[in-house]
Amino acid sequence: TPLAIIRNETEALAAGVIPLAELPDVTTSIIEETDRLGHLIDETLLYSKLAGGRMPLKKTDVALDELVLATVERLRGTFMQAGLTLATDLKSTRQSLDPRMFERVLINFLMNARFASPVGGTVTVRLTHDELTVEDEGAGVRAEDRATIWDVYVKQEGSAGHGLGLAISRMILDSHQFTYGVRDRSGGGAVFYVRF
Structure with a gap:
């Protein structure tokens, strides 16, 4: 530790x-x-606030494609240093959400994809009117683990985190009443998704 x-x-x-x-x-x-x-410590405090209902959402009408693109651009250098390509396929979309909290979910999905991906791989962010996905070319998530990875302190093998990122993401997405999960990527890897 x-x-x-x-x-x-x-x-x-x-x-x-x-x-x-x-x-x-x-x-x-x-x-x-x-x-x-x-x-x-910051992640633990945030989790405690969300779990205790002490962090209300500050929803606003957001150009989600612009938020996603700005977040991707901030992380692009980190992916390049790791030998990865960060690609986007974004449709113009507006959603009512808390931009700061939703960005936190997107960053968590992206960083998990970064650590899951092999050098030379591509992580792709797609946005349609009703769904956001982050796709990696890693080993994927076993079917038996797909429900529990959203629990606090549960980590995937080889994860660099503390097991709080997806638990925090779950609370944020539940607060927005969005549907979310993970599925297999065609050709191997994982697809983390949020449906609006």
Whole structure:
């Protein structure tokens, strides 16, 4: 866990057993783990607020294709660094939703697709009048896991997260009364979808 790594490396620094040449690597590691711990705390607090009904939606009429495109463009560099192509097929669509919360769901779907995809693969975001999908070329989600991946602290094998992202997404989508799920992608991989 981030806390264990921070503690071990800090104790090693305090004991003076870290060679001077390794000091930049150790301090960088501590900073990265502190960031991971902060992210975990933020996700846990958000989950608690959503579960307790203390985070009301701020719905507005949104040009969803513009929101999706802006989100994709912000993440495009991250995908390129991972050796992935991020493609879009977006139809002009308006929906009544909380843009900040919905963007969080989209980012979660995209980052899960990033970690699931093989190097050289393509992640595709499609938007029609009644559905948004994020498609990857990874191993897919086993049929027996499709219901439980939306539960808190449930992680897919090889996931880089803490098991909170899809649980938070579920609460946001339930609050909007949207239908959502995951299905197989033709040719392999997973398709996470939201239906309006």
